[in-house]
Amino acid sequence: MIKLDKNSEENLINLLESKNIGLEGNIVKLFETENSDFKEYLIKCSNKDKDSRRKRLEITKKVQSQNNDLSILNEENQKMMNDLQSTLKETEEQRVKIEIQNEELIEWRKENEKIQQDLQKEMINSERARIDAEDAKINALNDLDILQKRNQTELISTIVRVALYIIVGVGIVTTGVYIVTLFSGKDAQIISAAWSNIIGILLTNSFSIVGTIMGIKYATEKK
Amino acid sequence: MIDSILLVDDEDLFHLVFEDACSLLDISLSLNALNSSDEAAKLFQKWFQDGENNDKPECVFVDLNIIGSSFDGIELIRKVNFEYGNHVVIGIISSSNEPEEQAKAVQAGAQFWIIKSDDIEPRLEEFRKDYEGYKNRTLPFKVYK
Numbered sequence: 001m002i003k004l005d006k007n008s009e010e011n012l013i014n015l016l017e018s019k020n021i022g023l024e025g026n027i028v029k030l031f032e033t034e035n036s037d038f039k040e041y042l043i044k045c046s047n048k049d050k051d052s053r054r055k056r057l058e059i060t061k062k063v064q065s066q067n068n069d070l071s072i073l074n075e076e077n078q079k080m081m082n083d084l085q086s087t088l089k090e091t092e093e094q095r096v097k098i099e100i101q102n103e104e105l106i107e108w109r110k111e112n113e114k115i116q117q118d119l120q121k122e123m124i125n126s127e128r129a130r131i132d133a134e135d136a137k138i139n140a141l142n143d144l145d146i147l148q149k150r151n152q153t154e155l156i157s158t159i160v161r162v163a164l165y166i167i168v169g170v171g172i173v174t175t176g177v178y179i180v181t182l183f184s185g186k187d188a189q190i191i192s193a194a195w196s197n198i199i200g201i202l203l204t205n206s207f208s209i210v211g212t213i214m215g216i217k218y219a220t221e222k223k
Numbered sequence: 224m225i226d227s228i229l230l231v232d233d234e235d236l237f238h239l240v241f242e243d244a245c246s247l248l249d250i251s252l253s254l255n256a257l258n259s260s261d262e263a264a265k266l267f268q269k270w271f272q273d274g275e276n277n278d279k280p281e282c283v284f285v286d287l288n289i290i291g292s293s294f295d296g297i298e299l300i301r302k303v304n305f306e307y308g309n310h311v312v313i314g315i316i317s318s319s320n321e322p323e324e325q326a327k328a329v330q331a332g333a334q335f336w337i338i339k340s341d342d343i344e345p346r347l348e349e350f351r352k353d354y355e356g357y358k359n360r361t362l363p364f365k366v367y368k
Contacts, residue, residue, distance in 0.1 A: 026252045050247055057243040061341055064236045 001032040009038040016041060024049050153216050160216075164209050171202045225354060227253040229280035231263045231299065232316070233290045237339070241284070241316075244344050250351050255280065260292040260299040264307075271307040280311060282354070284337070287317035287324060297324070297331045304332030312357040320368070329364045336366040 004012070016022040022045040023031075031042055178195040181188045228251045230241050238256040245251045257263050263285070270279045283303065285296035294302075300313050314335035315328050325336050334357045337346050346367040356362030 026246060029249070029252060053243040053246050057240060057247065060236055060239045060243065064234075064240060065341060067236065 002027075002030050003032050004038075006035065009033065009035050009041070013037055013041045016044065022048060024052070153219065157213065157216055160209050160212050164206065164213075167202045167205055167209070171199060174198045224249055225251040225282050225351075227251065227255070227280045227282075229263065229283045230254065230256040230316075231258075231260055231283065231289065231296065232256065232286040233258050233292070234286070237286075240343065244347055248344060248347055248351060250347060251282075258289075258291065260285070260289045260294055260296060263299055264294075264302050267303050267307040282312040282357075284314065284316040286339075287315055287319050297328050297333070300328065300333050301331035312354070314357075320366075325364075325366060334362070334364060336364070338366070338368050 012023065022041070024045065028042055028046045028049060031038075033039055033042070174195050178188065178191055181191050228245060230238060232238065232241075235258070242254050242256070245254055257266075263283075285299050287296045289296060289299075296315055296317070300315070303311065303313055312334055314333045314337065315325075316337045316339055317324075318339040320338055328336060335350065335353075337343070337350060349367055353362055353365065
């Protein structure tokens with residue numbers, strides 16, 4: 001404990017009364033005195049110190065609370081920033097993915113266009129081939145028709161020719177028989193009538209056959 | 224009244240709060256505050272080696288997590304109790320109320336655990352009443368909520 005002399009105590013009391021300057025802090029608690037005025041002085045100083053400490057404590061607590069709030073806000077901001085950065089990163093990754101997909105789609109589109117063009121070319125070629133095939137089919141059908149007609153013509157020609165040969169042969173044989181009959185001195189009345197009928201018929205048929213041959217030839221040459 | 228108190232806490236504002244609260248509650252005449260457990264450990268080591276206990280605090284309040292220190296408050300308590308042999312009343316003052324941490328603190332030799340909050344004066348008042356028990360080592364570990 002600290003004891004002061006009376007003069008010092010008076011000086012301290014006067015200093016407080018005149019200039020409001022007093023002892024502060026825990027040192028006030030260490031003084032010991034018999035002087036009632038100085039006791040009162042120490043109580044005043046102690047109360048003043050307690051008041052100022054109480055005020056400071058309130059302010060410090062307020063600042064501490066504000067600091068805590070700021071710290072929490074800062075943490076939240078940091079978290080938000082992290083979330084934002086994470087979102088930005090994800091967005092950037094998505095953008096890159098989309099760009100890659102776009103590039104792939106463009107490539108596919110180009111390939112599709114190329115395939116389409118090839119397909120169109122192939123379709124044109126196919127159409128041409130179809131037209132060629134149809135032409136070939138028509139030509140083949142025409143050729144077949146011609147061949148059939150030629151065969152028919154040839155057949156008719158052969159038939160006509162054989163018929164002509166038969167007619168000429170019959171004419172020659174009939175004429176020969178008639179000549180033999182005339183030179184042998186036998187009655188040739190009946191045979192002469194028959195011979196003239198046959199010759200007439202043969203001539204008629206011959207002209208008919210020749211006409212037919214000419215017609216066939218004309219038709220054949222035209223084709 | 225406690226002769227001298229040492230507060231180990233990284234938060235300067237809390238130094239002021241604690242000092243004013245202790246002064247208003249007449250808990251202590253003298254209070255020193257340190258920002259790191261390393262500084263506190265060095266001091267206790269010095270006191271232990273020198274064997275002079277004049278400036279050694281009577282009671283030590285240690286924050287649990289001390290930013291900027293190489294070890295936490297529980298480790299400091301363990302060092303003080305088991306390495307430096309300084310018989311002081313020592314405990315944790317922290318905003319944490321984790322039973323696991325409190326169990327660790329008990330193992331390290333902590334005598335009390337005061338929960339730090341805006342309204343710390345009632346807890347310090349209660350602590351002041353129990354202080355003699357801690358000094359005599361008759362009071363078990365207690366959490367001031």
